[in-house]
Amino acid sequence: MLVLPGLAAGAVAVLPLWYLLREALAEGWESLWAEVWSGSTAALLGRSLALVASVTAACAVLGVGAAVLVVRSDLPFRRVLSVVLAMPLAVPSFVAAFAWISWRPSLAGFWGAMLVLTTVSYPFVFLPVAASLRRLDPAQEEVARSLGRSPGRVLLSVTLPQIRTPATAGALLVALYVLSDFGAVGTMRYEAFTWVIYGAFRAGFDPSRAAVLACILVLVALALVAGETFARGRGEQNRVGAGVARAQQQLALGRWKWPALGSVALLVGAGLAFPVVSVLVWFTRGVSAGIAWDEFGSALGSTVAVAVLGAVVTMALAVPLGILSARHRGAAVTALERSVYVAHGLPGIVVALSLVFVGVTVLRPLYQSTPMLTLAYAVLFLPLAVGSVRSSVLQSPVQLEEVGHSLGKGRWGVLFHVTLPLAAPGIGAGTALVMLAIVKELPATLLLHPTGMETLAMNLWSETTVGRYAAAAPAALALMLLSSVPTWILTRTTGGYR
Amino acid sequence: MISDGFANGPHSRQGVRHLALGLLAAVALLAAACSSADSSADSGGEEADSAAGAAPITLYTGRNTNLVGPLIDQFTEETGIDVEIREGGSAELAAQILIEGDASPADVFLSQDAGALGAVSKAGLFEVLPDEILDRVPEAYRAADGTWVGTSGRARVLIINPELVDDPPGSIDDLLDPEYEGKIGFAPSNASFQAFVTGLRVLRGEDGAREWLEAFANQNPEAYENNTAVRDAVDRGEIAVGLVNHYYLYELIAELGEEAVTAENVYLDGGDPGGLVNVAGAGVLVGAPNQEGALEFVEYLVGPAGQEFFAEETFEYPLALGVDAAAGLPQLDTLEPPEVDLSDLDSLEQTQELLAETGLLTQ
Known part of the structure; x- marks a missing residue:
C-alpha cells in the first residue's frame, strides 16, 4: 500500500543523479578517475571533512549542553531561553558570515567558517535533545541516585547515554548542512568542496568537473548517513511503564548559575543577536x-x-x-x-x-x-x-x-x-x-x-x-x-x- | 531517521493539538500569500494592457536588475515590448543556457562579462547579429564572429587605500615589490580577474604569464570571493591594494557618499596587461521565441539611450562612438589598454590550470 x-x-x-552521472562520465571513465584520485581532490576532501568534523563536534557539545541547562537545571529564564536558543536556525548562513567578516575581517578562513556554521546550526542538536530530555522518565536517574551517585555523575552516566539517538540524529543534520553550505564558506573564503564546485561552474564553464566533485559529495553524504546509523546504536528508550512518569528533578546549579547563564547568553548573542543587530546597522548605513x-x-x-x-x-x-x-x-x-x-x-x-x-x-x-x-x-x-x-x-x-x-x-x-x-x-x-x-x-x-x-x-x-x-x-x-x-x-x- | 526527536512531542491529543496549531499557521500564511499573489497578478495585468500587443521577450540577465532595471523599463515604455526578466549570476545563467540548449526560453542573454558570452557562443547557441547592431561598437569590443556585442566597457584598475600606499604602482610588475607582500587583494574565481590573466597569457606568452603569477603568489595575496569584497577590504584598510574593475569604487561612493570612502582608483601605465578593458555584452539565442523583439532590445542597448544610461548610472564606459563617459572618469579613448582581442580571451581552462598550478586558485 x-x-x-x-x-x-x-x-x-x-x-x-541522472544529470550528474551523465555529466561526470561525459569525458569518459579515465578522466573521471584522474579527477577522483588527484592530490588536489584529496586535499579538498580533507578541508571539507575537517570543517564538517569540527562544526559537528562543536554543535554536539553546545547543543547538548544548552539543552541540559534549559531542561534539567534551575537556570534563570529557562523558558524564554528554550525558544530563543532555537532561533539562530532562522538566520541564513551568509547573512551571519557577512556580519562577522564585516566586523572582524581577520576571521576569514577555517575559524570564521567554523564559527558561523556552528552558531547557526547548533539548534539542529539542541532541539531534538531538549525534547528528548523532557520526555525521559526520571526513574533510572532516581535509582542511580539512591545507589549513591552524585547528581553530576548521574547526568553523565545515566542521562546523557539516553539522549544518544536524538543527539546523533541532530549531529547528522549539522554535518550534511556543513557539507552542502556555500553561504558561509564562500563569504569566509574557506576553500571547501562547495566553493570549488561553484568555481568550476562559474568561471570555468566546466560542468563535467563540477559533476565529478558533486558525485564525491554524494558519496560522503551517504557515508555520513551510514555512520550516523552506526553511532546512534540500537537501544530504544520508549517508556513502557503504566501510569504517568514522575516529575523530573532539577539540577541545582548553585554558584555556577550565573556563569552558566552567561555562556548560554553568549551562544544566543553570537547566533542570533549579532547577525540581527548587524542587519539593523546596514539599515542605517x-x-x-x-x-x-x-x-x-x-x-x-x-x-x-x-x-x-x-x-x-x-x-x-x-x-x-x-x-x-x-x-x-x-x-x-x-x-x-x-x-x-x-x-x-x-x-x-x-x-x-x-x-x-x-x-x-x-x-x-x-x-x-x-x-x-x-x-x-x-x-x-x-x-x-x-x-x-x-x-x-x-x-x-x-x-x-x-x-x-x-x-x-x-x-x-x-x-x-x-x-x-x-x-x-x-x-x-x-x-x-x-x-x-x-x-x-x-x-x-x-x-x-x-x-x-x-x-x-x-x-x-x-x-x-x-x-x-x-x-x-x-x-x-x-x-x-x-x-x-x-x-x-x-x-x-x-x-x-x- | 534523521530528525529523531524533532518528532518527539507528547503524544496523542497534545500532538494533534500541536499539529492543528501548525496547520492553522500554515493556512493563515497561505491565505496571506494568496491575497498578495492576487495583487501581483493584478499589476501584471495592467502591464500587459500597456504593452499594446507587442510580444514580450525573455531576458536572462547576469547584470543586476538594480542597475539595469530602469533601462529595461525605459525600453518597454518606448517600444511597447514587455521584458520578462530572469536574473542570476552570469556564469550560472550561461551554465543554465548550455543545459537548456536550443530549448531555452530565453531570447536575449545579457552578461556581465565576455567569458560567459564566449561559452554560449562556442556552444553555437547565439545567432549572428546584423551589421547595423555590430557596427555601432568598435571592433575591439564585439565578438569576431558577430555572435555577441559589447554593451559597456569595464577597465581593470588597481584600487588602493591612500593611507597605506605612498607611491601608487604604475604597472602590475610594481606589485611584485616586497613592499606589497601580504597587502594585495584579488578575486581568483572572478571572471574579470581570470580575463586579466588570460590577457596576460596572450600578451606575455605562457612562460611570461607563469613567471608573473608565481612571483605574485609569492607575495601572499589575499583571495576574496568577489571584487566587491576586495574593494571593501581595501577601503577598510585591511589590505593596501586590490585588482578590480574601475566602477566598483563609484558604486561604493554612490552608496556611502564621497566623504565616507577612503579608497581610490589607479589606472595603470599605457599598454600594461593590468589595464585590460573588458566588456559586458549581449547576444540573441538561436532558439529565441521572439527573435525580432530580441534584436530590437540589443539594438536599444547599444543605441544612444542605452549607452548614456551605462555611462551615467553604472559608471561603466559607453562603447558606441560619440557617447562620453561619466564626469570624473578618464574618457575611454584616453585609456591605453593593452592590445588584446577580446575573442582571444576564451581560453579560460588554460588560465584556470595555470592559476591552479601557481597555487592561486584551488582546484
Whole structure:
C-alpha cells in the first residue's frame, strides 16, 4: 500500500543523479578517475571533512549542553531561553558570515567558517535533545541516585547515554548542512568542496568537473548517513511503564548559575543577536535605504506561498516513505530511505542545474513553473521530512495498530485513525523544518522560479551582490522574521513545557 | 531517521493539538500569500494592457536588475515590448543556457562579462547579429564572429587605500615589490580577474604569464570571493591594494557618499596587461521565441539611450562612438589598454590550470 508512493519519493530524490552521472562520465571513465584520485581532490576532501568534523563536534557539545541547562537545571529564564536558543536556525548562513567578516575581517578562513556554521546550526542538536530530555522518565536517574551517585555523575552516566539517538540524529543534520553550505564558506573564503564546485561552474564553464566533485559529495553524504546509523546504536528508550512518569528533578546549579547563564547568553548573542543587530546597522548605513513596499510585499507573499506549498508537497511525499521505513525492516526499505539523502549533501547549485536538465529534457511544459520549483524543494529537503515522520512513527507502539486491526479497522482505517494521528507531532515538526529550509533557499530558486516571481532570498541576493546593504536590510530582516515562525512551531511541536 | 526527536512531542491529543496549531499557521500564511499573489497578478495585468500587443521577450540577465532595471523599463515604455526578466549570476545563467540548449526560453542573454558570452557562443547557441547592431561598437569590443556585442566597457584598475600606499604602482610588475607582500587583494574565481590573466597569457606568452603569477603568489595575496569584497577590504584598510574593475569604487561612493570612502582608483601605465578593458555584452539565442523583439532590445542597448544610461548610472564606459563617459572618469579613448582581442580571451581552462598550478586558485 505504501510501497508505490514510497518508491515515488525515492525516485524524486535521486533525480539529480541522472544529470550528474551523465555529466561526470561525459569525458569518459579515465578522466573521471584522474579527477577522483588527484592530490588536489584529496586535499579538498580533507578541508571539507575537517570543517564538517569540527562544526559537528562543536554543535554536539553546545547543543547538548544548552539543552541540559534549559531542561534539567534551575537556570534563570529557562523558558524564554528554550525558544530563543532555537532561533539562530532562522538566520541564513551568509547573512551571519557577512556580519562577522564585516566586523572582524581577520576571521576569514577555517575559524570564521567554523564559527558561523556552528552558531547557526547548533539548534539542529539542541532541539531534538531538549525534547528528548523532557520526555525521559526520571526513574533510572532516581535509582542511580539512591545507589549513591552524585547528581553530576548521574547526568553523565545515566542521562546523557539516553539522549544518544536524538543527539546523533541532530549531529547528522549539522554535518550534511556543513557539507552542502556555500553561504558561509564562500563569504569566509574557506576553500571547501562547495566553493570549488561553484568555481568550476562559474568561471570555468566546466560542468563535467563540477559533476565529478558533486558525485564525491554524494558519496560522503551517504557515508555520513551510514555512520550516523552506526553511532546512534540500537537501544530504544520508549517508556513502557503504566501510569504517568514522575516529575523530573532539577539540577541545582548553585554558584555556577550565573556563569552558566552567561555562556548560554553568549551562544544566543553570537547566533542570533549579532547577525540581527548587524542587519539593523546596514539599515542605517547607506543611501540605498528605503523600502519599495509593493515589491517587498509581493516578495514576502511569494516566499510564504512557495514555502507552504513546497513543505506540504514534500511532506506528502515523505509520509508514506517515513511510515514504510519505520514499520518494515529490510535492505530494500533501507536503500529506499537512504536514497532521499542523495541530494542533501549537495550544494544547491548542483541540484538546481540537475533539475534544469530534467526540466528541459522530460518536464518541458513545467520548466520554470511553480510545480517545477516545488519539485526542486522536495528533492532538496525530503530527508528533513522523512526523518521526522519516521522517528515519530517509531515512537508510537506498533501494538496500537494491531489493536486497531483486531477491532476490525481496515489498513486505511488504521493508517488514518491510529498511525497518522500518533505521528502528528512529527509531521508538524517536519513540515516546519522544510518550510524553514525553503524560506532560506537560494540557488534552486534563482534558476527555477517562474519568470516574474521574486522571493525574499532572491531580493536579498540581488541587493547584496551590488553592495546595496541598506536596501537589502528589509529583506534580510523579513527573511529572519518569517523563518522564526516555523522555528517557533518547531519548538512547540518538539514538546514544549506541559 | 534523521530528525529523531524533532518528532518527539507528547503524544496523542497534545500532538494533534500541536499539529492543528501548525496547520492553522500554515493556512493563515497561505491565505496571506494568496491575497498578495492576487495583487501581483493584478499589476501584471495592467502591464500587459500597456504593452499594446507587442510580444514580450525573455531576458536572462547576469547584470543586476538594480542597475539595469530602469533601462529595461525605459525600453518597454518606448517600444511597447514587455521584458520578462530572469536574473542570476552570469556564469550560472550561461551554465543554465548550455543545459537548456536550443530549448531555452530565453531570447536575449545579457552578461556581465565576455567569458560567459564566449561559452554560449562556442556552444553555437547565439545567432549572428546584423551589421547595423555590430557596427555601432568598435571592433575591439564585439565578438569576431558577430555572435555577441559589447554593451559597456569595464577597465581593470588597481584600487588602493591612500593611507597605506605612498607611491601608487604604475604597472602590475610594481606589485611584485616586497613592499606589497601580504597587502594585495584579488578575486581568483572572478571572471574579470581570470580575463586579466588570460590577457596576460596572450600578451606575455605562457612562460611570461607563469613567471608573473608565481612571483605574485609569492607575495601572499589575499583571495576574496568577489571584487566587491576586495574593494571593501581595501577601503577598510585591511589590505593596501586590490585588482578590480574601475566602477566598483563609484558604486561604493554612490552608496556611502564621497566623504565616507577612503579608497581610490589607479589606472595603470599605457599598454600594461593590468589595464585590460573588458566588456559586458549581449547576444540573441538561436532558439529565441521572439527573435525580432530580441534584436530590437540589443539594438536599444547599444543605441544612444542605452549607452548614456551605462555611462551615467553604472559608471561603466559607453562603447558606441560619440557617447562620453561619466564626469570624473578618464574618457575611454584616453585609456591605453593593452592590445588584446577580446575573442582571444576564451581560453579560460588554460588560465584556470595555470592559476591552479601557481597555487592561486584551488582546484
